[in-house]
Amino acid sequence: MARNKIALIGAGQIGGTLALLAGLKDLGDVVLFDIVDGVPQGKALDIAEAAPVEGFDATYAGASDYAAIKGADVVIVTAGVPRKPGMSRDDLIGINLKVMQAVGEGIKTHAPDAFVICITNPLDAMVWALQKFSGLPTNKIVGMAGVLDSARFRHFLAEEFKVSVEDVTAFVLGGHGDDMVPLTRYSTVAGVPLTDLVKLGWTTQEKLDAMVERTRKGGGEIVNLLKTGSAFYAPAASAIAMAESYLRDKKRVLPCAAYLDGQYGVSGMFIGVPIVIGANGVERVLEVTFDAAEKTMFDKSVASVAGLIEACKGVDSNLA
Numbered sequence: 001m002a003r004n005k006i007a008l009i010g011a012g013q014i015g016g017t018l019a020l021l022a023g024l025k026d027l028g029d030v031v032l033f034d035i036v037d038g039v040p041q042g043k044a045l046d047i048a049e050a051a052p053v054e055g056f057d058a059t060y061a062g063a064s065d066y067a068a069i070k071g072a073d074v075v076i077v078t079a080g081v082p083r084k085p086g087m088s089r090d091d092l093i094g095i096n097l098k099v100m101q102a103v104g105e106g107i108k109t110h111a112p113d114a115f116v117i118c119i120t121n122p123l124d125a126m127v128w129a130l131q132k133f134s135g136l137p138t139n140k141i142v143g144m145a146g147v148l149d150s151a152r153f154r155h156f157l158a159e160e161f162k163v164s165v166e167d168v169t170a171f172v173l174g175g176h177g178d179d180m181v182p183l184t185r186y187s188t189v190a191g192v193p194l195t196d197l198v199k200l201g202w203t204t205q206e207k208l209d210a211m212v213e214r215t216r217k218g219g220g221e222i223v224n225l226l227k228t229g230s231a232f233y234a235p236a237a238s239a240i241a242m243a244e245s246y247l248r249d250k251k252r253v254l255p256c257a258a259y260l261d262g263q264y265g266v267s268g269m270f271i272g273v274p275i276v277i278g279a280n281g282v283e284r285v286l287e288v289t290f291d292a293a294e295k296t297m298f299d300k301s302v303a304s305v306a307g308l309i310e311a312c313k314g315v316d317s318n319l320a
């Protein structure tokens with residue numbers, strides 16, 4: 001059976017990590033694409049030379065021409081710029097929107113049948129714009145954020161409870177901004193909701209609130225530490241989980257920025273919600289019920305994303 005082809009648009013910090021993880025997980029052959037000539041080629045060769053040591057068989061190529069992504073099964077987009085300390089993700093809109101136009105046209109011409117995962121920030125607006133520029137069916141394009149935000153929350157919870165990360169589940173929904181929605185009622189240790197664990201004395205409400213807040217600001221915490229860019233290991237691992245679910249038809253239920261057509265009372269936008277990812281792309285949206293406080297938080301987050309989309313339309317009148 002022919003190997004799958006994975007195209008990585010953007011060969012920076014996340015792109016390089018994606019390329020390595022794709023090999024380690026035997027997901028398929030990898031093409032790294034970047035506008036900076038030499039970088040995708042150099043990273044491709046470096047990882048290909050790691051393959052004999054790690055024992056995976058995959059071809060690696062680097063390119064600065066979109067023709068190289070032809071026939072890709074999965075495209076993961078990290079092209080653009082990351083933020084630096086003092087910036088918000090939203091400050092990236094002007095520059096990254098133009099990048100999404102070029103990437104969208106490249107995908108439309110060379111890989112229109114791919115399952116596309118957008119990572120570029122500000123995420124919920126960029127995946128919306130990428131869908132418009134590429135014309136992809138809305139079940140074949142998603143944004144990566146919820147898996148990462150949930151993984152951060154899971155890490156903090158596992159540390160607090162001194163349990164395996166494997167036994168901690170979490171759902172962080174909404175947009176990928178500081179008003180994202182970590183849902184404590186739907187996050188568990190071995191199936192027991194966090195709200196019950198507070199009652200059982202495993203933690204206090206104050207500590208839980210602090211972990212929720214740390215999750216919301218998790219991206220900024222790493223930007224302030226790194227100073228030159230933003231997180232890349234956990235973002236890459238998160239997107240690889242999504243790609244693997246598609247390529248292996250695993251039908252995992254993952255929180256992703258998905259196109260909503262009435263679900264959660266939202267239409268025509270990409271928002272972080274739990275979805276089933278299988279061979280048909282986004283196969284199902286899981287609509288969880290919110291209590292009044294959760295709904296208020298979710299609606300606030302949706303309103304922020306709507307504001308970003310309006311800002312995109314202001315920058316590029318073709319999107320209006």
Ligand SMILES: NC(=O)C1=CN([C@@H]2O[C@H](COP(=O)(O)OP(=O)(O)OC[C@H]3O[C@@H](n4cnc5c(N)ncnc54)[C@H](O)[C@@H]3O)[C@@H](O)[C@H]2O)C=CC1
Pocket residue numbers: 009010011012013014015033034035036039078079080081082083092096099102103118119120121122123144145148176229230231232235
């Ligand atoms: N959705 C999420 O949860 C997360 C999103 N991000 C975002 O992911 C993006 C990438 O982050 P990093 O890999 O750390 O940045 P990076 O700067 O290391 O890599 C970005 C790459 O994109 C390339 N690039 C720029 N314009 C391009 C174009 N028109 N076509 C092709 N390539 C182009 C650059 O040359 C660079 O190699 C940023 O926007 C960052 O904010 C980062 C972490 C998490």
Ligand SMILES: O=C([O-])CC(=O)C(=O)O
Pocket residue numbers: 082083089121148176218219220222223230231235
């Ligand atoms: O915070 C950033 O700029 C990068 C990002 O989205 C994250 O790490 O969650």
